[in-house]
Amino acid sequence: MTRLERVALSCFDNFPHAWRQFPSAMRSQIGNKIWVLDALAAMLEIPRTKIEHTxxxxxxxxxxxxxxxxxxxxxxxxxxxxxxxxxxxxxxxxxxxxxxxxxxxxxxxxxxxxxxxxxxxxxxxxxxxxxxxxxxxxxxxxxxxxxxxxxxxxxxxxxxxxxxxxxxxxxxxxxxxxxxxxxxxxxxxxxxxxxxxxxxxxxxxxxxxxxxxxxxxxxxxxxxxxxxxxxxxxxxxxxxxxxxxxxxxxxxxxxxxxxxxxxxxxxxxxxxxxxxxxxxxxxxxxxxQAMSTAALGTGISNDRARELCRSLDLTWEEPEDPFSSFARLIAQEKVGAFARGRFEWGPRALGQRSILASPCDAGMRDRINRVVKKRELFRPFAPAVLRSRSNDWFYEHDNHMTPFMTTTARIQANRESSLGAVRHVDGSARVQTVDQRSAVDLNHALEAVEACGMPPVLLNTSLNGNGEPIVASEADALAFYLSHPLDFMLVGDLLLTKRG
Ligand SMILES: [Fe+2]
CATH class of the missing domain: 3.30.420.40 (ATPase, nucleotide binding domain)
Structure with a gap:
């Protein structure tokens, strides 16, 4: 009601300039919005009085x-x-x-x-x-x-x-x-x-x-x-x-x-x-409890992923240590993706539904922008870094925002040439620090990448194409794998790899 009142008053205050806006603004406010509590009560089959709003x-x-x-x-x-x-x-x-x-x-x-x-x-x-x-x-x-x-x-x-x-x-x-x-x-x-x-x-x-x-x-x-x-x-x-x-x-x-x-x-x-x-x-x-992870969405089922792969005639492996296999492919400059665990809450890809690649070369940024994401070349990619190593790579590392990628940090001067794919033009990066609590699988992946002799850092971007919704389910993940030029993908424990 407060919003309806504000919209109506704004239209009256700005009359006659707002005359064109008045019908659509009223339609939008008086339509479904004004009855939303009744609609919710009906949907949930509970009395209207049980619903509080704020x-x-x-x-x-x-x-x-x-x-x-x-x-x-x-x-x-x-x-x-x-x-x-x-x-x-x-x-x-x-x-x-x-x-x-x-x-x-x-x-x-x-x-x-x-x-x-x-x-x-x-x-x-x-x-x-x-x-x-x-x-x-x-x-x-x-x-x-x-x-x-x-x-x-x-x-x-x-x-x-x-x-x-x-x-x-x-x-x-x-x-x-x-x-x-x-x-x-x-x-x-x-x-x-x-x-x-x-x-x-x-x-x-x-x-x-x-x-x-x-x-x-x-x-x-x-x-x-x-x-x-x-x-x-x-x-x-x-x-x-x-x-x-x-x-x-x-x-x-x-x-x-x-x-x-x-x-x-x-x-x-x-x-x-x-x-x-x-x-x-x-x-x-x-x-x-305080929020320690964004992995609050629905999970990935290996059984469902296997069933879908069979029906789509796709081949896969289930390596004993999927993270080592992942790290070897990253070291070969392959572009891969994770669809593992419960998907992340909010607009940031935080390692549960992510496209992942080596952070080292600016050419990788251009390749993913141009070929996979098909978006403007000026758009930067974010680095995910092992929290325990972040002080070796970034200034202003590791605060209460970095696990959720809601701040930026500057890449240390002597590390800039090693992180060309995730360095924004002003030397900053929208860094995500990763540990066992915030993103368990991405933590293992970063440890495996470091064990291969690479920086404990990965280019991390959302698992969706330009204008597409984020991948959520096993079916979404496989559809993305088939329709975009990814080299490999981990769907649960299943590793799918494209030849060539
Ligand atoms: Fe808001």
Whole structure:
């Protein structure tokens, strides 16, 4: 109801500009959303009164704090928008979560990022992480322009200059014609990127860098405010903007927080986790266990995989030590995949459903981008590293974000030439530290790779093709193996290898 009220008020406030948005906005809010609790009750065959619900940002805050290892912490939730809030500072203590301050729609870091994502020709709610990757290729030359789009206050609050935006008046476009006057014409959607030779694409990369600059400024100021308001030295972050791992790294480096925690499903999927944890606390009166692994999904059955291989006429081996076999293939520069264990919760591939390869040569990055993932060549790949060895390879290694790949670290200067496939253009990497608790199979694989004389590091990317959903089941895994140019795959204990 709060959201419906906010949408209706926004349409009335912006009348007559919002007249085109009004019918679709109302349809979207009054359609299934308003009856969702009744629909859930009917689906679960329970009385409607048995269903509790919680605010969007409280769910985000709960998913961050109650999954964290901290007894007390500052909590920051930042996204496009919830019901009517876009950012909030919370104080988490034991089983309590208190909202200290909030910033209301339409002033929103997530909606600013979304508007520029659209201006850059990417899909909103899909392309934001591409913008973050693109930013490293540009220079923040447009600080003055972005300072006009956003009025930053010294106390961490901010306001968007709404004349540059259109998301409050139009359902189809997030920015106004005034945005194109200040930043230039938008980029054509779907046009191939050519950062090396196209001066216009370099301009777009510079805008992405400028957006990233102001985003980091806003997040850092909010983090400082959160520290002042709570007096805590640990911070938990959630909301879609908390997946901005470059900003997360800066919070840890540049604010007074000693530790920062961001669980892997920090975006809206994590709202379900937060709501479940709030329900747990209400029923059990105590906090659930801290999250130590993202492997919370359904598992892989060897029997089911064998049955499918037989029906598809595929041959396989079941080596006694699949990790040694895996490591030998990686050492031969083969590109493989893991579909083992329970699949990971959240948007990051963390070793249960992953494409894996040697991290050493930049040619491997280009090959996987071009041939396997079929995506923009500027997109970086992440390294997974044995946690016990991470201090030999990365600066700022091993904190509470690295098991979930929600921050970045710089590769040590003397190691840069050994990690060409996972080094981003600015020398950073979205590192994942791996141990027995966080990703047991990937831990064994990294140990086996090191035993073969290679770095204890693997290139790790999600097991899906461009625009495809992530592989979940045995059938998904085999379909991916048959339709993409992988050299080998471990599906449970079954090793499938393509000849040649
Ligand atoms: Fe959200």
């Amino acid at each position: 605010d969007h940002h409280r769910s985000h805050a709960a998913s961050a704090f109650f999954a964290s290892p901290y007894e007390s912490a500052a909590v920051l939730t930042i996204d496009g928008m919830g019901e009517d809030v876009s950012s909030a500072i919370w104080h988490g203590r034991g089983t309590q979560l208190e909202c200290v301050r909030s910033i209301a729609y339409p002033h929103s870091i997530g909606l600013l990022y979304a508007a520029i994502t659209a201006w850059l020709g990417f899909e909103v709610n899909e392309g934001e992480y591409k913008v973050m990757g693109l930013a490293a290729f540009g220079k923040p030359r447009f600080k003055a322009e972005f300072s006009e789009l956003v009025r930053l206050q010294p106390n961490g609050e901010f306001e968007l200059e709404m004349s540059y935006f259109a998301f409050h008046t139009d359902s189809d476009i997030a920015f106004s014609s005034k945005m194109e006057k200040i930043l230039g014409p938008r980029r054509m959607r779907g046009k191939p990127w050519n950062l090396e030779n196209d001066i216009q694409d370099q301009h777009f990369a510079d805008v992405a860098a400028s957006l990233q600059w102001i985003t980091e400024e806003m997040i850092l100021r909010l983090a400082q405010q959160a520290q002042q308001a709570t007096g805590e030295d640990t911070l938990c972050l959630a909301g879609g903007v908390a997946l901005n791992c470059v900003a997360n790294a800066r919070i840890l480096r540049e604010t007074g927080f000693k530790q920062v925690f961001v669980q892997p499903a920090a975006g809206d999927a994590g709202g379900a986790l937060g709501a479940a944890m709030l329900g747990w606390i209400e029923l059990a009166g105590s906090r659930p």
